[in-house]
Amino acid sequence: MAASDKDTPAPIVRFDTEPSRYRHWQLTTEGPLARLAMKVDDAAPFRPGYALKLNSYDLGVDIELADAVTRLRFEHPEVRCVVVTSAVPSCFCAGANIYMLGSSSHDFKVNFCKFTNETRLALEEAGDRSGQRYVAALNGVASGGGYELALACHAIYLQDDGSSAVSFPETPLLAVLPGTGGLTRLVDKRKVRRDLADVFSTLAEGVRGKRAKDWGLVDEVFPKSRFDDEVKKRALALAEALPGKEGPGVKLPPVAVERRDEGGKSSAEYRHVSVVVDRHKRVAELTLRGPSDEPAPSPAAFRERGVDNWAFALFRELDAALLDLRFNFPEVGLIVVRTVGDPERVRAHDRALLALAETDWLAREVVLHMARVLKRFELSARSIFATLEPGSCFAGSLFEVALLADRSYMLDAEGGPRIGLSPANFGPLRMANGLTRLETRFLATPARVAALAGETELLDAAGAAERGLVTFTPDDIDWEDDVRIAIEERASLSPDALTGMEANLRFAGPETMETKIFARLSAWQNWIFQRPNATGPRGALTMYGRPERPEFDWRRT
Amino acid sequence: MSAVINSEKIPNNVDLASDRKLGRALEAWQPRFLDWWREMGPEGFQEDLVYLRTAVSVDTDGWAHFDYTKMPDYRWGIFLTDRVSDRRIGFGDLMGEPVWQTVPGEHRNALRRLIVTQGDTEPASVEQQRRLGLVCPSAYDLRNLFQVNVEEGRHLWAMVYLLHAHFGKDGREEAEGLLERRSGNSDKPRILGAFNEPCNHWLSFYMFTYFTDRDGKYQLLALSESGFDPLARTTKFMLTEEAHHMFVGETGVGRILERTCELMRKNPSEDARAEGGIDLPTIQKYVNLWYSVSLDLFGGEISSNAASYFAAGLKGRAHEDRYPDHMALEQSLTLDVPGQGLELVKQDVALRNAMNEVLRGEYVEDSQRGLDRWNKILEKAGQSFRLRLPSTRFHRAGGIYAGHHFDPEGRPVTREEWERRSGEWLPTEADEAFVRSLMQTPIYEPGKMAHWIAPPAKGIKGMPIDFEYVKRQA
Numbered sequence A: 001m002a003a004s005d006k007d008t009p010a011p012i013v014r015f016d017t018e019p020s021r022y023r024h025w026q027l028t029t030e031g032p033l034a035r036l037a038m039k040v041d042d043a044a045p046f047r048p049g050y051a052l053k054l055n056s057y058d059l060g061v062d063i064e065l066a067d068a069v070t071r072l073r074f075e076h077p078e079v080r081c082v083v084v085t086s087a088v089p090s091c092f093c094a095g096a097n098i099y100m101l102g103s104s105s106h107d108f109k110v111n112f113c114k115f116t117n118e119t120r121l122a123l124e125e126a127g128d129r130s131g132q133r134y135v136a137a138l139n140g141v142a143s144g145g146g147y148e149l150a151l152a153c154h155a156i157y158l159q160d161d162g163s164s165a166v167s168f169p170e171t172p173l174l175a176v177l178p179g180t181g182g183l184t185r186l187v188d189k190r191k192v193r194r195d196l197a198d199v200f201s202t203l204a205e206g207v208r209g210k211r212a213k214d215w216g217l218v219d220e221v222f223p224k225s226r227f228d229d230e231v232k233k234r235a236l237a238l239a240e241a242l243p244g245k246e247g248p249g250v251k252l253p254p255v256a257v258e259r260r261d262e263g264g265k266s267s268a269e270y271r272h273v274s275v276v277v278d279r280h281k282r283v284a285e286l287t288l289r290g291p292s293d294e295p296a297p298s299p300a301a302f303r304e305r306g307v308d309n310w311a312f313a314l315f316r317e318l319d320a321a322l323l324d325l326r327f328n329f330p331e332v333g334l335i336v337v338r339t340v341g342d343p344e345r346v347r348a349h350d351r352a353l354l355a356l357a358e359t360d361w362l363a364r365e366v367v368l369h370m371a372r373v374l375k376r377f378e379l380s381a382r383s384i385f386a387t388l389e390p391g392s393c394f395a396g397s398l399f400e401v402a403l404l405a406d407r408s409y410m411l412d413a414e415g416g417p418r419i420g421l422s423p424a425n426f427g428p429l430r431m432a433n434g435l436t437r438l439e440t441r442f443l444a445t446p447a448r449v450a451a452l453a454g455e456t457e458l459l460d461a462a463g464a465a466e467r468g469l470v471t472f473t474p475d476d477i478d479w480e481d482d483v484r485i486a487i488e489e490r491a492s493l494s495p496d497a498l499t500g501m502e503a504n505l506r507f508a509g510p511e512t513m514e515t516k517i518f519a520r521l522s523a524w525q526n527w528i529f530q531r532p533n534a535t536g537p538r539g540a541l542t543m544y545g546r547p548e549r550p551e552f553d554w555r556r557t
Numbered sequence B: 001m002s003a004v005i006n007s008e009k010i011p012n013n014v015d016l017a018s019d020r021k022l023g024r025a026l027e028a029w030q031p032r033f034l035d036w037w038r039e040m041g042p043e044g045f046q047e048d049l050v051y052l053r054t055a056v057s058v059d060t061d062g063w064a065h066f067d068y069t070k071m072p073d074y075r076w077g078i079f080l081t082d083r084v085s086d087r088r089i090g091f092g093d094l095m096g097e098p099v100w101q102t103v104p105g106e107h108r109n110a111l112r113r114l115i116v117t118q119g120d121t122e123p124a125s126v127e128q129q130r131r132l133g134l135v136c137p138s139a140y141d142l143r144n145l146f147q148v149n150v151e152e153g154r155h156l157w158a159m160v161y162l163l164h165a166h167f168g169k170d171g172r173e174e175a176e177g178l179l180e181r182r183s184g185n186s187d188k189p190r191i192l193g194a195f196n197e198p199c200n201h202w203l204s205f206y207m208f209t210y211f212t213d214r215d216g217k218y219q220l221l222a223l224s225e226s227g228f229d230p231l232a233r234t235t236k237f238m239l240t241e242e243a244h245h246m247f248v249g250e251t252g253v254g255r256i257l258e259r260t261c262e263l264m265r266k267n268p269s270e271d272a273r274a275e276g277g278i279d280l281p282t283i284q285k286y287v288n289l290w291y292s293v294s295l296d297l298f299g300g301e302i303s304s305n306a307a308s309y310f311a312a313g314l315k316g317r318a319h320e321d322r323y324p325d326h327m328a329l330e331q332s333l334t335l336d337v338p339g340q341g342l343e344l345v346k347q348d349v350a351l352r353n354a355m356n357e358v359l360r361g362e363y364v365e366d367s368q369r370g371l372d373r374w375n376k377i378l379e380k381a382g383q384s385f386r387l388r389l390p391s392t393r394f395h396r397a398g399g400i401y402a403g404h405h406f407d408p409e410g411r412p413v414t415r416e417e418w419e420r421r422s423g424e425w426l427p428t429e430a431d432e433a434f435v436r437s438l439m440q441t442p443i444y445e446p447g448k449m450a451h452w453i454a455p456p457a458k459g460i461k462g463m464p465i466d467f468e469y470v471k472r473q474a
């Protein structure tokens, strides 16, 4: 494995797809129900070198799943229950492909796991917040990531046919951990008794039938002859208990981008977003542009603008840009964010959007989408600096970007930048810890958050500094040097130590299932993945599928 | 441990009397087994007296005990071959270490899975064959069918003994499960595909006992090498019973061939069907069917499970001692693997990962030997037709060839060609209907044979062919 870290050239990863291009999933809808059936084309791995046997997945499979989950929310508001199942006989899903993991570089694996986790959380959120519930119809064996996908669903139904089972073979077979929140969801979400969870997680062949139900691993089991009918009955009942949404949906066209590569710089130019990567300095400059138009004046106009509503468009582009940075620019250690535009206009758009979101499902979906993209941003293992310069528009929803940055620099000068808050900063765009970014920032002094809610005027550097909203406010004499030195210094520190340090500092406050999942992914899962017992020359993951058996270093750490 | 089998409630040579806990567990299972046998065993013959062989000792001549028994009174029991002192693990990473008398925790789940998978095939075949008696071609064949059935029942006992003795509560639950699954029932199917295929006439029965029981032989040979000594000794004993099942299959098909040739001679255009026999091309189709579904039972050509079973000393190769090297490291097997489109590409597979294929290879050779004997019958009768084993790629539902199409020569064909021509290669519904039409009425009268099959060369245990092998009580 160590060798292949270097040997395999990383292919460019693109996330744009749509149902007619899916190779691994079948998406069909029928009234309030959708059926998302996994049928992985084993001859179409994301990169050559392994076959996707037994509905095992890799990034290519999960990109399609993520696309389907997003499209269902926006394009199919009539769907209230999604049945996730398999179109491969006697096999639901075998989880992430082991040979793919074995031949991937560590950073790819981590990014892959992070992305799959984000998708499963989005699927869970669709049930909790968007009135679109997912249920898992396990018509075959669901092992590892296959069962984790089921765990992210609202309900799990297992076919009782003597062979369909749920299992976590990671520990007994591969000496690693389930990587998509499985252990956490087992005890935190499904509240499976910890001793039974312990037995289950060391039993490679898993648990079938009645015992799976008795242990709380699945909600119900049905014999094969009745399985489809019983699942459908329950899916319909779930759908009927949820409020309907007024269609039609909004089609999601591909995110348009123009890319350039010259003189050691790679750039990606979107409509509202641009990214310039300096490969030598390992720094990405991210620019977000504020709205140039007025907010849609009516719900009908909002619907008509659809993906062209400024916030929707910008956050879709930001999402694409972040994924591009994560997967295609692993060596970029620092993202420097700027904004360009009129802060008042940003606040006007925020206010209009949030008012509409009280009654309109599409507006609500756009807000949820913005929240997900902001979380994706702060979950990226890169340092983030915000620089607030003249002509910038760090206000409301865009000020959230300054708040999620590890630090911010605001120019203190005549005619300098001004920031502002909007209702977007006080509730709708919460972090994984369940708090707003302001609440997390002022954990020691919650009263300050309440005071800020009354601030309606824009603030200059001095005002922002006084209220603790920015980190540094250099004047125009110091600005250039201060910012340059900060960037250079940051880019010189150990990337591993920074990743760990930032993750520790970014997510203060309470734990939620979501924070636990990501924290444990970054800490335990990644650590175990690096240990010789898993990926050393005789480690279990290395030896999997090979003729010899693994050897362990028995010392506990 | 003794070669003599006692005559307690559960006949055994494992001194069950001194292990009260195990004795109680098996005594609790016994009535459930008998319920299963009455429900799923041979339909309509439970009260009849059948001339059956019963083991009285595990020595070779302990086998020679024949008597009339009602099937539900058959002495199902637990027999292991005698323990070899200081037996050592003969292959894999633990080569040379003493074999285990108890299950090592590390391998508990894998061993249980191996035993349950093997055990599941035993009752499955009884279920598949349960209606054959009602259309039997002779009392002699009827008796052979029942002999096979009761012995498969005993094989189930053998596996249940291991589960009860070594796998605690899980093992007892698995033993229950072996009685709960049903062949061909989609709600609770048997574990392996071939054991859910219908076997509803005697041509399929003979093919099944020739090809599918032969898979059993090779699985048992591989398991009898196991480092888990009780498994090795149990399966070794089962092999003696399996040999008879394959004898039934080989002689059954042989007798059909003889009769077919006779009928062909009678007919001006050598049309066996017109004479009420089974024509040779149809017989070839059934060879193709049962051989290919039996090949699937060996598992995937490239298998990490097979590698770890071998590495851990759980499952070896058939006749492991005949191989010069027992580590099987740093060697490989070259396989033809489906590539792009219709091409096959060579792939080197580490030998341990190819252990299923190694075992399958032995099976193929062994299958060919009986085929050669069948072809001798054709040759002697002056027929130019020869039976052939299709390619191991043909009609596979598992392993690397599954999902691709090949003709019986192993040439890749398109899906369209497969759909157009598979009726030439595999039995069609019309073939099934025809074969069944020949077997409408049972023949119970001693010595009499159905029209489509020749009598056997000799009777059972020196008895004449017209001996009353089954005394009907109805």
Ligand SMILES: [Fe+2]
Pocket (backbone or CB within 6 Å): B122, B151, B152, B155, B216, B242
């Ligand atoms: Fe058997």
Ligand SMILES: [Fe+2]
Pocket (backbone or CB within 6 Å): B152, B213, B216, B242, B245
């Ligand atoms: Fe048999």
